[in-house]
Amino acid sequence: AQTVTQSQPEMSVQEAETVTLSCTYDTSESDYYLFWYKQPPSRQMILVIRQEAYKQQNATENRFSVNFQKAAKSFSLKISDSQLGDAAMYFCAYRSADGLTFGKGTHLIIQP
Amino acid sequence: EAGVTQFPSHSVIEKGQTVTLRCDPISGHDNLYWYRRVMGKEIKFLLHFVKESKQDESGMPNNRFLAERTGGTYSTLKVQPAELEDSGVYFCASSPWAGGTEAFFGQGTRLTVV
Numbered sequence: 645a646q647t648v649t650q651s652q653p654e655m656s657v658q659e660a661e662t663v664t665l666s667c668t669y670d671t672s673e674s675d676y677y678l679f680w681y682k683q684p685p686s687r688q689m690i691l692v693i694r695q696e697a698y699k700q701q702n703a704t705e706n707r708f709s710v711n712f713q714k715a716a717k718s719f720s721l722k723i724s725d726s727q728l729g730d731a732a733m734y735f736c737a738y739r740s741a742d743g744l745t746f747g748k749g750t751h752l753i754i755q756p
Numbered sequence: 757e758a759g760v761t762q763f764p765s766h767s768v769i770e771k772g773q774t775v776t777l778r779c780d781p782i783s784g785h786d787n788l789y790w791y792r793r794v795m796g797k798e799i800k801f802l803l804h805f806v807k808e809s810k811q812d813e814s815g816m817p818n819n820r821f822l823a824e825r826t827g828g829t830y831s832t833l834k835v836q837p838a839e840l841e842d843s844g845v846y847f848c849a850s851s852p853w854a855g856g857t858e859a860f861f862g863q864g865t866r867l868t869v870v
Contacts, residue, residue, distance in 0.1 A: 679858060689847060689861035735799060743789050744859060746799035
């Protein structure tokens with residue numbers, strides 16, 4: 645069974661600074677997908693970024709980028725130029741054919 | 757295009773009562789998933805529908821939970837009778853096919869059992 649671990653229950657960053665959220669996972673599969681989801685106070689889960697395991701290049705979406713280390717089974721999220729609207733719970737997720745396995749989440753606080 | 761919608765957004769019921777949660781997936785999405793997040797804990801998978809069939813219901817906690825997806829469209833999740841530990845946020849997600857595509861989430865239903 646897959647497991648996803650987010651070791652940081654809470655992170656705080658100054659507005660305009662950069663923050664990295666960590667995520668590790670455990671799987672015996674070689675082909676899979678990884679996601680970062682964001683859940684702001686409105687509660688809607690929003691996809692932030694996606695990474696296909698077969699791609700070596702790290703995914704990037706504007707201010708969001710990942711550091712995907714397949715051998716180490718690590719999938720961290722970097723948020724550059726943090727904005728107040730980035731404040732939310734961030735969930736790392738592993739995708740198999742059966743569905744998503746989530747980490748426990750990291751609560752990101754943006755300090756103005 | 758409408759996203760995944762869930763109803764109600766919030767429900768407060770007494771222990772022993774019955775509650776039915778509804779999820780309307782994105783039109784055309786064969787895959788529908790139910791997840792639950794109990795306060796402060798990780799999001800747990802409950803079950804997965806492919807059209808009207810239950811593909812995987814290994815995450816359903818016990819037989820007080822019943823999920824249906826009549827006609828392969830919307831889905832309901834009924835809790836009967838509700839217990840205190842059932843409190844949490846229930847998320848529904850849909851995707852066009854299983855595998856690597858992202859799952860689109862609804863806004864969740866916050867269930868409080870008192």
